Amino acid sequence: MTKHATSLTKRTLLKTAGAAALSAPFVNRAWASTVELTMLGWYGTAEPDMVGAFEEANNVKFVPKYYAGGDNMLAALAQNPPGTFDIIHTDAEYAKLLIANDLVMQLDPSDYPMDDLLHPDFRKFPGHWDADGTMYSLISRFGHLGVSYNTEAMTAEEAGTYEAFWMPKLEGKVGHFDWHLPSLGQMSLLEGNESPFDIDGDAWEAVQARTLSLKPQVGGYFDFGGTFAGLKNGEMLAMCGIGDWVTGILERDGAPVSSVIPKEGGIQWTESYSIVGTSEKKDMALKYLAYTMSPEGQVKTAQMLGYPGHCVTEAGRAMLQKVDMAEAKRSGQIDGHPNEPIALIEAGRIHYRDIPVQQDLEDWNDFWSEYKNA
Amino acid sequence: MKPRLNAYALTFRLPILIWQALFFLGPLLFMIAMSFFLVRNYRMEEAFVMKNWERMLSRGFVWDSYWYTLGMAALASLTASLLAFPAAFALAFRTSESVRRWAIFLLVIPFFTSYLVRTFSWYVILAESGVINAGLGAVGLGPFTMLNTAFGTLVGYMTLTLPLVVILQTVTLAGIDPSLIQAARNLGCPPWRTIPSVVLPAAKTGMVVAALFAFILSFGDFVAPYYLGGSKPPTLPILIIDTTKAGQQWPRAAVVAVIMMVTLFVIAFAAIAFAYRRRASR
Known part of the structure; x- marks a missing residue:
């Protein structure tokens, strides 16, 4: 009787076990270096079209928890133990409640291109800063x-x-x-x-x-x-x-x-990112916030499949016009367009x-x- | 002689008791307690105040929602019972055992798919540009508005309850001794009279339980009144959602939930008492 080619011999068993034992630390290291960032946000904010490129470049995995309406966001925070969420994506009127309840960490405006923001109001947007002039929430889109x-x-x-x-x-x-x-x-x-x-x-x-x-x-x-x-x-x-x-x-x-x-x-609805005070992954969360303000990150916020929004930076808008002029035109994000959002704000037509x-x-x-x- | 504690029987009963205590009684007691809590700065604080009860019971819109929900659930219960009966009767008395078994299997299939998906599929059928209006339009009728109306809500309730009511009625009717119907016929009872005189009294308990299930499911359903009724007007489950949106007012939402629970308890006990009344007196 001939032996089947795939049958398990003592030698192959030892080889396999040895290889597995030797490679285990590397596998373990690879797993360990993947950071999981849990984001509490409106639908679509942690989908691959938004975070995929950042995940790939930084060995990060986003875990989304979606809500609709700021009160549901507050409910999710109240119902989960501290440390559950790393990043919160919310509207300005609710960001100020996060600050009032001491739930989010202070941010350094010099980490972000605040001078490149499309409107002066965006630099110190109501709800993103506390009364002492400290920034806690980073404007992302509107x-x-x-x-x-x-x-x-x-x-x-x-x-x-x-x-x-x-x-x-x-x-x-x-x-x-x-x-x-x-x-x-x-x-x-x-x-x-x-x-x-x-x-x-x-x-x-x-x-x-x-x-x-x-x-x-x-x-x-x-x-x-x-x-x-x-x-x-x-x-x-x-x-x-x-x-x-x-x-x-x-x-x-x-x-x-x-x-x-x-x-x-x-x-106007105005969305921003905040980092939860109890997060243990603040460094990576800060890195993501910086990414959202890069031209690439801004284009992604404008094109977001979940629902579209407007870029908040000049560089972001310029890049959007370069890579997706159709969307820039459709959403009025070009100078002279009748629905150009910044012109509407300056004309006093937006509240x-x-x-x-x-x-x-x-x-x-x-x-x-x-x-x-x- | 006093019944002695039987360890063997207790072994089998305890898990159910523990389950009920952990997942029904415990949450229920917590919900009642929560209705007396306070919310400050969007955060719930333990307290014992009547403020939530006073506020919710004094609001006209709460009572409007209450009576609307009660009425719609009663209508759903009645409609499901009436629509289910001919099908259940045919399955119980006019089909073979194997056909009945297949029919019950087919009636279970809708439960394999998400209720939300089934509800959304009605959009294609009930919309003004949907299947029904297209058919009616071909004969010069309509279009009729069916979505975002009480009719839409009722269709959703039927999606949820009708298969279950048909199954419960079929099982009940199939359990009736056919010789009772035969005896009635032999004694001169016309076929149409056998239903109210023989079938329904014999199947009363099962029929009431089926109707009660339809009522309970409809009374607590959020999906149909929201997606097919357009939340117009809102039912109590929608009111619970709306209340939680108002600055984290979970205690006030708990008041609405307690009102719903009490209503369901009263109606369920009344229905069960009615279902078993005559049988017990025999």
Whole structure:
């Protein structure tokens, strides 16, 4: 009887075991050098299109934990033991809560190209710095919220005012992104409030009355997925409380939707990165933050598959125009474009999103529930 | 004679008791306790205050959501029971044992896929540009708005509950002695009368339990009213989510959750009492 070629002999067993024993330390070393960075962020911020190149270059593995809405981010922080997260990606109005609760570490502005930021406000953005002038959160991208609409159902001129939501042809076809801050902020702008989130009792009453009058037009209140589906299948012809961060994705796919900043003004969402104070991987986290401000990192934030945003640095924008002019044009990130985001800010048409200043956040939320039930 | 503690029986019963204590009773007690906690600076603090209860019970929108949720769950329970009955009756009395077995297997298959995915698939069917409206449009009708309405919510509830209700009703009806129906027919009962006079009384317990399951599942469902009903108006599960979004108000969300639990307990006990009442008196 002949022996089968692949049968295990004492010699091959010894060889294999010896090879395994000798290579084990190297395998172990390779594993040990891979740093895992856990990021708490909006959907898409730790996907391969965003972090893949950095992971490869630095032997890092990002572990994402996604949320939608700043309160869910705070909930995730409260529900997990200290040290769970290394990097937090959030909006400015929630970054200031992280600072107030001493949850994030101090950053050194000289590590980043602050002089290259596209707008002077970005250099010391409200919510990213504490009252003593210490920076805790690094601006990464931004976007504007206005009137989002189906281009086959209405024109850009018609969408040029929040009054458009009350158009008879939109009855039952106006959707809300189901978060009170952006929608009520837009109603506040329509009421003529210069600072839409810093309003007195009378102005707040007027905002509520105006919002309630929109109810007959409303087709539904949607989360991220529902908003996409509603706009894509034509169930909703206009959306309140969103902007290019939603319609941009659909537009890239050829859907007949767009967003404009109406004459009453738009609201800006501003995202930033912070490093959790209890993180044990602060060095690598700092390296990633620096990467997000590099031209390459900035282009990735603008092209992010999860949802698009605008570059915050000159160099980032220049590189975007070089490598993806179509996206730069689509999102207005070229000089002279009617929706050029920095020009809109300078023209005073953009207001930074905030939490209510003169009312409790829960009062706004209670009204939102009342409105949904009306 | 006093029953003695049987170590053998206890060995088998203890895991269930421990499981219930750890994963049902414990969290339930914590949820009740949490409804008295406070939130300061977006952080929950242990306390014993009535503030959350006072605030939530005094808000009109909470009661609006409560009655809407209760009504929709009752409607879902009734609709599922009515829609399931002809199918269950046919499977129980008009098909062979093997066909029934296959049918039950097929009814279990929907549970293999995510409920969320099944719900989203209704978008293609119910949208104004969807399959139903395309069909109706071909005969000059519509389009009708079905998504983001109470009808959409009901369709979602049926997606969740109907297969289960059909299975429970089929198993119940299949357990009825066919000679009872035959006897009724021999005694002159017309076929249509056998259902209310013989079948339903004999299957009462199973029918009520099936309807109760439909009610419980619908009452606590977040997906259908949110994605097919457009959160318009919101049900209690949606209200829980909305409340947690308002500055980490988990204690107030716990108030809504406790109200839901109490409602479910009352309805479940009432339904079970009704289901077994006559049988016990026999």
